[in-house]
Amino acid sequence: MGAQEVFWARCKNYSLVSPQLEAR
Numbered sequence: 001m002g003a004q005e006v007f008w009a010r011c012k013n014y015s016l017v018s019p020q021l022e023a024r
């Protein structure tokens with residue numbers, strides 16, 4: 001487990017949440 005994995009995981013999660021926040 002590395003910081004990069006967590007970083008990418010956050011990036012992916014953010015990209016998935018971004019559209020929802022915008023649609024709001």
